Amino acid sequence: MKFYALMLAAAPIIIAISTRYRFGLAILLGLSIIPHLAHPLWAHLEPLPTVFGQDYLSFPASFLYGGAAGAGGPSILHGLFLVIYGMWLGRTANDLLNGDGSRRNKARHALFIGIVLSTLISAGLWNWQAPYGTVRAISDMSLRNLNHPLYYALGTCAMTVAAWAALEFYDVQQKQYARFITFIGSSSLFTFSFGNIILILAPRVTTDPLFTLVYGLALLAVVVIMSLMFRWALDRGAQQRQSGEFGLAARFQSAQGEIVAGIHRAVLKPSQIYAKMLQSISQKPSARYVVDTSR
Known part of the structure; x- marks a missing residue:
């Protein structure tokens, strides 16, 4: 980070x-x-x-x-x-x-x-x-x-x-076709953080190349399934809340939303200042200053 x-x-x-x-x-x-x-x-x-x-x-x-x-x-x-x-x-x-x-x-x-x-x-x-x-x-x-x-x-x-x-x-x-795989992009931050946790916790195995390949693919499958379940839980929770239900998925989605909202409130002011600074910097001088030629 x-x-x-x-x-x-x-x-x-x-x-x-x-x-x-x-x-x-x-x-x-x-x-x-x-x-x-x-x-x-x-x-x-x-x-x-x-x-x-x-x-x-x-x-x-x-x-x-x-x-x-x-x-x-x-x-x-x-x-x-x-x-x-x-x-x-x-x-x-x-x-x-x-x-x-x-x-x-x-x-x-x-x-x-x-x-x-x-x-x-x-x-x-x-x-x-x-x-x-x-x-x-x-x-x-x-x-x-x-x-x-x-x-x-x-x-x-x-x-x-x-x-x-x-x-x-x-x-x-x-x-x-296969558009469902776009969940990888919408949950990339979750996959990055918790995927690293899984890889760190996974035992190190020293063996032949074939088993190493199978072991690596198994870990990859675990990370992908975990991210898919995370995305499904959020989408399912949003559907439950819209229909008036309040099941386990809805509670999970609500808790995740509260965490994100709390982070958003904490960094809102600094992020606004940073965004304005980037916007000002990205504009060319000719676009930032307008010369009054009417005088």
């Missing part, structure tokens, strides 16, 4: 650069790639000095740039790429959904190029001499904790493919 908190704090700067300048987002995207290009250099940085005989600096340093052991990944500098790429993906998705024929074609070409580039980079970074070793490094989070470029290349490819497929299938073509 500390990563997201710092990204929100840096959001005004990112938004200002990306909206005020014509190529602002492209510049930010290019700058965010530099830490990944410098990957071989991070491991050769000198160890940080101790403070009063204690190693207090390694953890914040690893959180900032991944150059030391401690915080794992993604670091601030490395993870910034995914944030800015997500902004680019959002703009491209907007062109695909709301643009004219020319803008839609350009959006599709851009998404295709993004998939091809990320696939080629992933293939180039993959260890083909020991391909399963790379799979294991992905599954045990070694690549993530090392802030390895392959982790981000694979994530970029998967994110682009999933976003493009969903946009084309559900938004452009208005298909209804």
Whole structure:
């Protein structure tokens, strides 16, 4: 969560650069790639000095740039790429959904190029001499904790493919097939928090690759079923309350609503100030100031 908190704090700067300048987002995207290009250099940085005989600096340093052991990944500098790429993906998705024929074609070409580039980079970074070793490094989070470029290349490819497929299938073509899986998006915060709890509590098992795969799929199924039950309980509770019933699902939905309302009241004022600040920053100077030429 500390990563997201710092990204929100840096959001005004990112938004200002990306909206005020014509190529602002492209510049930010290019700058965010530099830490990944410098990957071989991070491991050769000198160890940080101790403070009063204690190693207090390694953890914040690893959180900032991944150059030391401690915080794992993604670091601030490395993870910034995914944030800015997500902004680019959002703009491209907007062109695909709301643009004219020319803008839609350009959006599709851009998404295709993004998939091809990320696939080629992933293939180039993959260890083909020991391909399963790379799979294991992905599954045990070694690549993530090392802030390895392959982790981000694979994530970029998967994110682009999933976003493009969903946009084309559900938004452009208005298909209804398997639309029930959209519960994953509406309960993503619940899935993130309680899914992590399940994965942390799950016993570590060291066994053959096949059983490891089955064990991983079983844990994934537990997380998905839990999220589906959560979404169903909220929807069922809302239906019960509308019909005048007050069963178990309605009580659960009411309690969840009270918790959310309490959080909303607690953060309402700061969030309004933050929203106004982002709105002011995102406007170009020409849009914020109107010159009176009548005098």
